[in-house]
Amino acid sequence: MKRKVYLFASLLVVATLVLAACGGSGGGGSQPAAEATATTAAPAATDTPAATTATTETVAATTETTATTATTDTNTTTETTATTTTQGAAPSGEKVTINWIGAAAGAEAEFDKKEVAQFMQENPNISVNFIEGPTSATDRYGLYLQNFQAKSAAVDVYQIDVIWPGDLAEHLLDLNQYGAQDVVKEDFPAIVTNNTVDGKLVGLPWFTDGGLLYYRTDLLTKYGYTAPPKTWAEMAEMAKKIQDGERATNQDFWGFVWQGLAYEGLTCDALEWIYSSGGGTIISPDKKITINNDKAAAALDAAAAWIGTISPPGVTGFKEEESRAVWQGGNAAFMRNWPYAYSLGQGADSKVKGNFDVTTLPAGDSGHGAATLGGWQLAVSKYSAHPAEAAKFALWLASTEQQKQRAINISLLPTKVSLYDDPDIAKASPFMPKLKDVFTSAVARPSTASAPKYNEVSTIFFQAVSDVLTKKSNGTDAVANMELDLQDKLKYESGTP
Numbered sequence: 001m002k003r004k005v006y007l008f009a010s011l012l013v014v015a016t017l018v019l020a021a022c023g024g025s026g027g028g029g030s031q032p033a034a035e036a037t038a039t040t041a042a043p044a045a046t047d048t049p050a051a052t053t054a055t056t057e058t059v060a061a062t063t064e065t066t067a068t069t070a071t072t073d074t075n076t077t078t079e080t081t082a083t084t085t086t087q088g089a090a091p092s093g094e095k096v097t098i099n100w101i102g103a104a105a106g107a108e109a110e111f112d113k114k115e116v117a118q119f120m121q122e123n124p125n126i127s128v129n130f131i132e133g134p135t136s137a138t139d140r141y142g143l144y145l146q147n148f149q150a151k152s153a154a155v156d157v158y159q160i161d162v163i164w165p166g167d168l169a170e171h172l173l174d175l176n177q178y179g180a181q182d183v184v185k186e187d188f189p190a191i192v193t194n195n196t197v198d199g200k201l202v203g204l205p206w207f208t209d210g211g212l213l214y215y216r217t218d219l220l221t222k223y224g225y226t227a228p229p230k231t232w233a234e235m236a237e238m239a240k241k242i243q244d245g246e247r248a249t250n251q252d253f254w255g256f257v258w259q260g261l262a263y264e265g266l267t268c269d270a271l272e273w274i275y276s277s278g279g280g281t282i283i284s285p286d287k288k289i290t291i292n293n294d295k296a297a298a299a300l301d302a303a304a305a306w307i308g309t310i311s312p313p314g315v316t317g318f319k320e321e322e323s324r325a326v327w328q329g330g331n332a333a334f335m336r337n338w339p340y341a342y343s344l345g346q347g348a349d350s351k352v353k354g355n356f357d358v359t360t361l362p363a364g365d366s367g368h369g370a371a372t373l374g375g376w377q378l379a380v381s382k383y384s385a386h387p388a389e390a391a392k393f394a395l396w397l398a399s400t401e402q403q404k405q406r407a408i409n410i411s412l413l414p415t416k417v418s419l420y421d422d423p424d425i426a427k428a429s430p431f432m433p434k435l436k437d438v439f440t441s442a443v444a445r446p447s448t449a450s451a452p453k454y455n456e457v458s459t460i461f462f463q464a465v466s467d468v469l470t471k472k473s474n475g476t477d478a479v480a481n482m483e484l485d486l487q488d489k490l491k492y493e494s495g496t497p
């Protein structure tokens with residue numbers, strides 16, 4: 001009887017994973033999918049036989065792994081966990097299957113699948129099933145949490161957001177036990193520190209991220225500008241002028257696109273507006289709630305005023321990929337997005353190919369611009385039945401060589417310091433070495449200060465910001481209410497930024 005219950009529970013987890021992967025509009029967990037611009041998503045699945053095999057195998061093999069776990073131990077889940085965490089590599093010669101939840105559908109997932117095929121060729125005793133994750137980081141977090149709470153072995157390797165180590169540490173293995181301490185010496189130390197919780201390295205730095213301003217070089221020239229905007233006010237003015245001019249021939253043209261949906265991406269965008277205006281980081285590193293201030297309120301009101309003037313009303317439903325669809329279709333002068341959009345924008349089928357560049361986001365009252373620090377790590381579940389093989393795969397994916405390929409092919413920023421001097425990377429993505437300082441000084445979301453409640457903090461924040469954008473609230477009321485909700489949630493005192 002008990003056996004049946006476990007089997008059922010595990011199958012539910014698998015079904016959720018499969019549904020999430022299929023139902024999402026695509027998109028990398030990290031980086032977004034390609035729904036609206038599927039055409040731009042690098043090599044189609046049909047170009048990559050190995051990749052196709054990997055996807056097709058996913059469901060069956062995941063089910064098999066889960067079913068095995070479900071029948072392993074019928075007494076307590078805790079016991080199962082204890083057995084699996086101490087388990088080493090499978091006896092030599094025995095083939096094991098591990099499951100990796102990676103990017104959502106799109107160019108990034110296609111790249112992930114190619115890597116899986118290469119790894120399996122080099123490691124014939126390890127079979128890897130690739131599972132596509134949801135597009136939205138918020139949905140992905142929900143899915144992972146559900147999986148972890150069920151102590152499910154259905155996924156061995158997870159890609160985790162830079163903001164999650166503190167929230168998810170209790171479910172993850174210490175990768176230093178698998179040789180990671182030697183390889184992370186080459187990574188940016190701040191990311192290694194971010195991924196170390198209570199002395200345990202719970203995530204291998206994989207790629208880093210930072211918000212960028214994409215701008216149309218051809219249109220700047222056409223409207224008499226010699227440089228991209230330095231301040232948000234300048235950006236809004238330029239966006240309006242270009243939009244007014246372009247509307248004469250293109251009714252779909254907008255000045256500025258960004259991520260306005262109520263999800264983690266909006267937390268990133270809004271933190272950039274607020275921090276660059278001198279309004280702080282929601283919660284300070286010394287655990288004071290700082291969001292209730294005039295600069296933060298004004299920054300939110302300014303963003304709300306873009307909607308319908310330089311940004312489409314639909315922007316309040318945009319994630320990364322919806323912004324990229326408008327931009328890459330040639331219908332926007334400026335876009336806020338992550339580096340992944342660079343290589344896609346330079347693709348053969350992109351309408352903006354050769355006509356755009358990237359730079360730092362504009363400054364507000366603080367006098368400097370701010371890029372939110374993003375990025376993804378590779379983690380191994382504490383509930384994995386094959387931790388040694390899972391760690392081996394994660395270490396391979398995060399290696400300098402694989403990071404280099406990622407930087408060249410899909411313009412994702414390496415976490416290995418030396419790669420910023422690599423001539424092949426500089427050739428494929430010139431902005432990487434040029435903007436290295438932007439990425440290394442990016443502003444962190446308050447995930448360490450609020451762990452293990454960061455996800456709840458971010459949800460309070462992005463929902464309140466969304467209310468301002470959709471005119472249900474205003475900046476002043478929103479920051480005051482956020483302060484109360486955050487006090488309630490965290491029991492921290494308030495302070496000034």
Ligand code: GLC
Binds near residue numbers: 373
């Ligand atoms: C990017 C960033 C990630 C962030 C997400 C929000 O994937 O790398 O850190 O949370 O966007 O949408």
